[in-house]
Every structure is written in C-alpha cells, then in structure tokens.
Amino acid sequence: MLHYAAVFLIIALIAALFGFGGIAASAVGIAKILFYIFLVLALISLLGGLLRR
Template sequence: MLGWALTFFVIAIIAAIFGFGGIATAASGIAQFLFFVFVVLFVISLIAGLVGRSGGR
C-alpha cells in the first residue's frame, strides 16, 4: 500500500512539473489517502502484535 502511495506521489510531482494542475491535485489526494490508510493499518497491526504477545505469557 505504501508503494501505491509513493507511485501516486511521483505521478503528482511529474504532473505538477509539466503544468497539469488537475492531475497533480488528484494524484496527490490519492497519495495522501493511501498514506494515511497505510499508517492506520500499521498502527492497528502494531497494537494487535503487542496485545497478542502480552496475552500469551
């Protein structure tokens, strides 16, 4: 998922360089959304791993 966010970020940068404002805005919005989804899933898996580890003692 982080790879997709980076891909859309690169697309946004390239589109901004060439002056395609609408495409750059859309790609950066998608990249932001995917990045935050990735962060939320990472935090959830981190918490689940800590809870699972402490419960087995």
C-alpha cells in the same frame, strides 16, 4: 499500500512539472488517502502484535 502512495506522489510531481495542475492535485489527494490508510493499518497491526504477547 505505501508503495502505491509513493507512486501517486511521483505521478503528481511529474504532472506538476509538466503543468497539469488538476491531475497533480488529484494524484496528491489519492496519495494522501493511501498514506493515511497505511498508517491506520500499520498501527492496528502494531497494537495487535503487542496484545498477542
């Protein structure tokens, strides 16, 4: 999931470099959403691992 967030961030940077503001904004939005989903899932996994012990 973190990989996809990084890919969308790179797409946004390249799109912004070439002047495609709308595409860059959309890609950044998708990257943010994927990053937050990754953080939530990582925290759930961490808490689950701690509770098993």
